[in-house]
Amino acid sequence: MDKKQKKPVTLADIAAIAAVTPMTVSRVINNSGYVHADTRARVLGVAREMNYRRNGLARGLKRQCTETVGLVIGDIANPFAAELSGGVREVLEERGYTVFICISEHTAKEDVQAFDSLADHRADGIIVATRASKSANERLAELIESGIPISLIGRDFRHPHADLVMADNLKGGYEATCHLIDNGHKRIGFIGVSLTDGVRLRRFQGYLEALKDNGLPVEDRLIVGGREVGEQMPGYSTEEMGYDGMMKLLELKSRPTAVFARNDFTAMGALNAIKRAGLRIPEDIALVGYDDIPLALHTSPTLTTVRQPTREQGRCAAEFLLRRIEGDHEQPRAEKTFDCELIVRESTLPGAEVVSGSNRKRKIKTA
Amino acid sequence: MDKKQKKPVTLADIAAIAAVTPMTVSRVINNSGYVHADTRARVLGVAREMNYRRNGLARGLKRQCTETVGLVIGDIANPFAAELSGGVREVLEERGYTVFICISEHTAKEDVQAFDSLADHRADGIIVATRASKSANERLAELIESGIPISLIGRDFRHPHADLVMADNLKGGYEATCHLIDNGHKRIGFIGVSLTDGVRLRRFQGYLEALKDNGLPVEDRLIVGGREVGEQMPGYSTEEMGYDGMMKLLELKSRPTAVFARNDFTAMGALNAIKRAGLRIPEDIALVGYDDIPLALHTSPTLTTVRQPTREQGRCAAEFLLRRIEGDHEQPRAEKTFDCELIVRESTLPGAEVVSGSNRKRKIKTA
DNA sequence: TCAGGATAGGTTAACGTTAACAGGCGAGGT
DNA sequence: ACCTCGCCTGTTAACGTTAACCTATCCTGA
Known part of the structure; x- marks a missing residue:
């Protein structure tokens, strides 16, 4: 028996x-x-x-839907991913869907694998929040073609039948850089990208445009931390890139007076490199990060950064997806761009906003 | 048409x-x-x-296996979760399994939901790395009873047919505390737990035992940051708890000379509170964290902390699960405890290990 | 008195895939 | 000539669930 x-x-x-x-x-x-x-x-x-x-298999087979949605992210271990998935889950679970997360650490191969797994297991839809790549985009197009609802977050890829949600990181990068320029800086470094592969990073483009619009030259030596260091590295360790990149900038005979880091972790690394060199922030070097992770408020000095409404992007992508799942799978593309917000703190402006631990809004209110 | x-x-x-x-x-x-x-x-x-x-549904239905494994974690946005899932994926994907991640932000209800989703969709097995709770444990027992292979990571729950992997956090907490005691500290605070609900947190028990073994009294006022502040909060924001908790300790008429924080994020918050108060680390207050997140190496001062072999725990749990999936689902429990390692840095010992950004081993070698 | 609806439950046939079995055909051995 | 075995393909019947359809009561109101 x-x-x-x-x-x-x-x-x-x-x-x-x-x-x-x-x-x-x-x-x-x-x-x-x-x-x-x-x-x-x-x-x-x-x-x-x-x-x-x-038995969800039999059930899904018969009913032709699984009440399941896949979320593909790289870079878990990042407040960004957490907020995003939080927003997605909020919306979808309320409507009875289960969210399964697939991780693809930013390689195209893993992206494709994740898409395939989700498609094979007949997820009702897929939300993709990884960086674009040629091969992954092609597979994505195939899936869309075959009728699977897909919603993209911050992914540089457009398709007539896939929804798109993003933050205006170009403008965010532009404003961060302008903020530094407005404070009198003329030699501004960028950490986290190389000139050649940086064309896709919108916040970096914003940096370049801001320099140009203000008549400042782009100096190759001030741009450090490109692919060789870690285009593929897990995000939570990009602070190493920030540390190493900053060290390189400090070794220059004429070092920058301000630095824009591709994200807050990178900025954190840079911050510690600067302090270890015995320099003051922002008096000797001003510093701007990106993302406004919780920690940015608790460094000393506190970190000037750019906040994007991450949770809302997740919510929005989920709502777009729901509309597509429950309506026509091939309805025209919905697209929404969220504005970023420059948060000025001590790392660029002595005496700026200092906030103690708990009086900071955490959740964006439901619309 | x-x-x-x-x-x-x-x-x-x-x-x-x-x-x-x-x-x-x-x-x-x-x-x-x-x-x-x-x-x-x-x-x-x-x-x-x-x-x-x-069609994975039809295929799974017919073949009675889906080649799919569920991983339940709370607290994504945490290097710990990332490393863990990395280890799990390494092992399972090599063997042809797809890993779907379910997030349960540490509430028992979400835990149960995640288990149910995975069970309903007939995952071949489930790896659980969330904190234990009564209702979730009961559901877990039901699933195990009905034959679903389950592997637990760092979860305080034993079942004859579920494998268990953990780190010896009791010893880790004990050693961290002893390290402080060895350095002459007699009044040592703990941030991140309240006396009443702390009984389940092993590293806190280690703290208590170390005090006792060294004849030091447990002072209630030195233990801050319990449930009221955030037993349920997402981990990446526990640095707020660290900041607030530290502020509370600083307000005491006779403040501690050393502090043990429940994790590195909490320690980071504490660190900034201390600095903002104009005190020196470790001269005025020594600080120990837990987990050895990448950032711990780049704060100033660098953070003394306890490292647990996270990736290896993930790999081990995956291997246990595979053995169970591919063998007898009801074979006796396998159990493995990994040792933690105290990493002494500047926050407890001036002039201790200072390591620059990139010469640090990231991946634990494959066994 | 009887049409018509609400209630209660059974029957049938899929959903898409594959394990198990059943040929058929040709080559090689005895 | 016969048997055997390797190759190639087809047939059948599930896997567990549910949509669609059907039957049989019972109740209500005209």
Whole structure:
């Protein structure tokens, strides 16, 4: 009687014991159709006793939907990913969907793998928040073509039948850089990208444009930390890139008076390199980060940074996806760009906003 | 002809066009059995042209396995979660399994939801790395009872048929505290737990034991940051707890000379509170964190902390799970405890290890 | 009295895939 | 000539669930 692998309980098993047909059990489990109260109670009792769990495979197969959505992110271990997935989950779980997360640490191969897994397992839709790449984009296009609802977050890829949500990082980078220029800086470094592969990083483009619009030259030596250091590295360790990059900038005979880091972790690394060199922030070197991670408020000095409404982007992408799942899968693209916000703190302006630990709004209110 | 939702291509569709039976197509797709080279090529051609994706639901239903494993974590946005999932994925993806991650932000309800989703979708096994709770443990027991392979990481729950992997955080906490005591500290604070609910946090127990073994009293006022502040908060924001907790300790008439924080984020918050108060680390207050996140190396001063082999725990849990999936689902429990390592840096010992950005080993070598 | 609706439950046939079995055909051995 | 074995393909019947349809009561109101 004791087989090695015990078989899961099925509707038929319950039906046999409760002396009804599987269909009736199904009706009880799903609370649909008419079932007599007595019958319902009896069936429910048996189901509970036998520890029944419905079979999502069979269910999905028959109903042609799984009530499941996939979220593809790189770089977990990053407040950004956490906020994003939080927003996505908020919206979807309220509507009865389960969110499964697939991680692709920023390689195109893993991206494609993640898409395929989700498509194969018939997720009702996919939200993609990884960086674009040629091969992954092609596969994405195939999936869209074959009718799977897809919603993109901050991904540089457009398709007539995939929704798109992003933050205006170009403007964010532009404003951060302008802020430094406004404070009198003329030699501003950038950490976290190389000139050649930086064309895709919008915040870097914003940096370049701000320099140009203000008649400042772009100096190659002031741009450090490109691919060789870690285009592929997990995000939470980009602070190493910031530390190393800053060290390089400090070794220049004429070093920059201000630095813009690609994200707050990178900025944090730079910050510590500056302090270790015995220099003051912002008097000797001003510093701007990007993302406004919680920690940015608790460094000393506190970090000037650019905040993007991450949670809202997640919510929005989820809402777009829902509309597509529950409506026409091939409806025209919805697109929304969120504005970023420059948060000025002590690392660029002595005596700027200093906020103690807990009086900081954490959740963006529901729309 | 253009329906609103296009139907996915099936084996039968391909079979019709390639003039074979679905079974033959199945053989081609799965590379199993005998198929003539010409037939294979023809079928493959049609499949590619029609953009076929196999239906994992039907496949799983028929084969009684999905080649899918669920990983339940709280607290994404934490290097710990990232390393853990990295280890898990390394092992499982190499063996052809897809890892789906479910997030449960440390509430029992979400835990149970995650378990249910994964069980319903017939994941072949589940790895659980969230904190234990009564209701979640009960559901877990039910799932184990019904034959789903389960592997636990750092979860205070034992079951004869579920594997268990953990780090010896009791010893870690003990050693961290002893390190402070060895350096002459007699009044040592703890941030991140309240006396009442702290009984489950092993590293806190280690702290208590170390005090006791060294004849030092436990002072309630030195233990701050319990449930009221944020037992439920996302981990990446526990630095707020550190900041607020430290502020509380600083307000005491006789403040501690050393502080042990429940994790590095908390320590980071504490560190900034101390600096903002104009005190020196470690001269005025020594500080120890826990987890050795990458950032711990780049604060000033660098942070003394306890490192647990996170990636290896993930790998180990995955290996245990595989053994269970591919063997007897009800084999006896495997259990492994990993040792932690105290990393002494400047925050407790002036002039201790200072390491520059990149010469630090990142990946633990494959066994 | 009887049409018509609400209630209760059974029957059938899929959803897409594949394990198991059943040929058929040709080559090689005896 | 016969048997065997390797190759190639087809047939059948599930896997567990549910949509769609059907039957049989019972009640209500005209």
